Structure formats: C-alpha cells, structure tokens
C-alpha cells in the first residue's frame with residue numbers, strides 16, 4: 001500500500017514535468033516572461049523566446065542552452081503581423097512543434113484619463129495587448145488543433161476584473177483577452193487544446209518602475225494588497241508551469257489571479273477594521 005501511494009505521488013509530481021515540450025513565450029526579454037522561460041527550461045522544456053530586445057533574448061537563450069535545453073531567440077514586434085508570422089514559422093522550423101504558447105508581451109504604456117487620451121493612444125494599447133494575442137492565436141492555433149494537443153496561457157491583469165481609471169484601454173484589452181481565452185477554451189476543447197488566463201497583481205518589473213522607485217508610492221501600493229507586499233516574477237511561475245504541464249490537463253477556461261488577494265480585496269481601512277462585537281451580534 002505504501003508503495004502504491006509512493007508510486008501515485010511520484011506520478012503526480014511527474015505530471016508537472018515539461019520534458020519533451022516546446023514553449024513559445026512572448027515578452028521573454030525581461031520580467032514575467034523571462035522568469036517563465038527560465039522556469040519552463042528548468043522543468044525540461046525547449047523554449048522560443050520572443051520580444052524586440054534581441055541582445056537580451058540572446059543572452060537568456062545562451063544561459064538556457066548552457067543548462068542543457070534547446071533555446072531560440074526571436075526578435076519580433078508583436079504588433080507586426082509579418083513579425084508574428086515569421087516568429088511562429090521559425091519556431092516550428094527549428095523545433096518542429098509548439099506545445100505551449102504564453103501570450104505575455106504587453107503593458108499599459110501610459111496613464112491618462114479617458115477624455116485626455118487620443119484615439120491613436122487607444123489603438124496602440126489595444127494593438128499591443130489584444131491584437132497581438134489574436135495574431136499568435138491565429139497562427140499557433142491551427143498547429144495545436146491539428147496535432148490535437150496544446151496549452152495556451154494568456155496573461156491578463158487585475159484591471160481585467162477590477163476596472164481602473166487612468167488605464168481604460170489597457171483594462172478593456174485585458175478584459176477582451178479573458179473573454180477570447182474563455183471562448184477559445186470551448187472552441188478548441190474537442191481538439192484537446194486548453195486555453196487559460198493568468199492575472200498577475202503588483203509585480204516588481206520594468207512597467208512598474210514609477211511605483212517601485214518611489215518609496216511612498218511603493219508602500220501605498222503594497223498596503224492595497226491583503227498579503228501586504230509586492231510580488232516578484234517568480235511568484236507567477238508556479239501557475240504558469242502548472243497550466244503548461246499535464247498536471248492541469250482537466251483545466252481550461254480558467255482565470256487565475258496571482259495578486260496577494262488584490263482582486264477580491266475591500267479597501268485597506270475596511271480590512272484593518274476590528275469588528276465591534278455588539279455590532280456584529282446585533283440582528
């Protein structure tokens with residue numbers, strides 16, 4: 001019996017392995033994308049690293065190759081359809097397959113109230129955060145559906161479910177990415193292609209430099225988070241590994257928040273409130 005339990009446990013852990021899988025990760029030159037690519041390689045995957053900063057990608061690919069994985073740096077602007085097409089073709093030519101697609105490249109780009117934003121700004125943010133995801137899905141989707149296997153993970157944001165003023169285009173794009181993910185989870189389910197989304201909270205990366213470089217803003221932001229701290233890119237990797245692996249083979253259409261409780265939080269002064277016994281018991 002003990003042996004049986006041990007065998008079962010070992011099979012459970014083995015299902016987290018990415019050995020034999022190929023992952024294409026966009027926005028892999030730094031931040032959450034770089035951490036994900038490194039995590040996937042550590043779990044056994046070969047990785048195609050996609051972003052604009054070629055030197056950074058080559059540096060990361062080199063270090064993954066040094067650890068025994070196959071890794072490829074692909075310069076690609078995800079706003080450019082030809083670049084996206086070339087990135088997918090290059091990955092398939094080099095590795096022969098794509099098992100995992102992580103649509104991670106993106107960011108809010110600017111803060112402006114809706115009435116201060118020009119239409120051009122709206123389109124730029126939608127193009128980077130929504131249309132780029134559509135472009136990769138349209139090119140990788142047929143490959144996965146034909147093979148009858150695949151895992152897609154789209155990176156959203158707390159603004160997906162908790163709309164924020166000042167970043168309306170970004171929130172609208174991320175909400176659309178979630179909607180698209182959950183629709184494709186159904187369209188592609190019969191082909192055993194899973195589509196899920198992950199929402200990181202306040203993570204220490206380049207896009208949050210304005211907050212993390214300012215002690216007051218950094219503390220105020222952390223105070224908004226029930227777990228009371230900023231996250232780091234490695235906080236996101238566990239869920240991204242699970243969703244990429246066979247351990248999540250019964251999971252599709254999910255939206256996982258990794259945000260220290262931010263999405264479900266009431267304001268900080270409410271959380272700090274000590275509920276008065278009399279008030280709590282009256283009724």
Ligand SMILES: NC(=O)c1ccc[n+]([C@@H]2O[C@H](COP(=O)([O-])OP(=O)(O)OC[C@H]3O[C@@H](n4cnc5c(N)ncnc54)[C@H](OP(=O)(O)O)[C@@H]3O)[C@@H](O)[C@H]2O)c1
Pocket residue numbers: 026027028029030031032033050051052053054076077078079104105106107108128155156157158199200201202203204205206207208
């Ligand atoms: N950090 C957070 O607190 C947080 C919270 C919620 C959601 N997110 C989401 O998480 C994802 C990753 O963000 P991050 O925090 O890791 O930010 P980051 O450190 O700024 O990384 C962004 C990545 O996207 C790539 N990228 C940006 N524009 C691109 C373009 N036009 N074409 C190709 N690649 C492009 C960047 O590479 P190049 O500049 O080299 O192209 C970089 O690798 C984004 O979708 C973001 O919206 C982040």
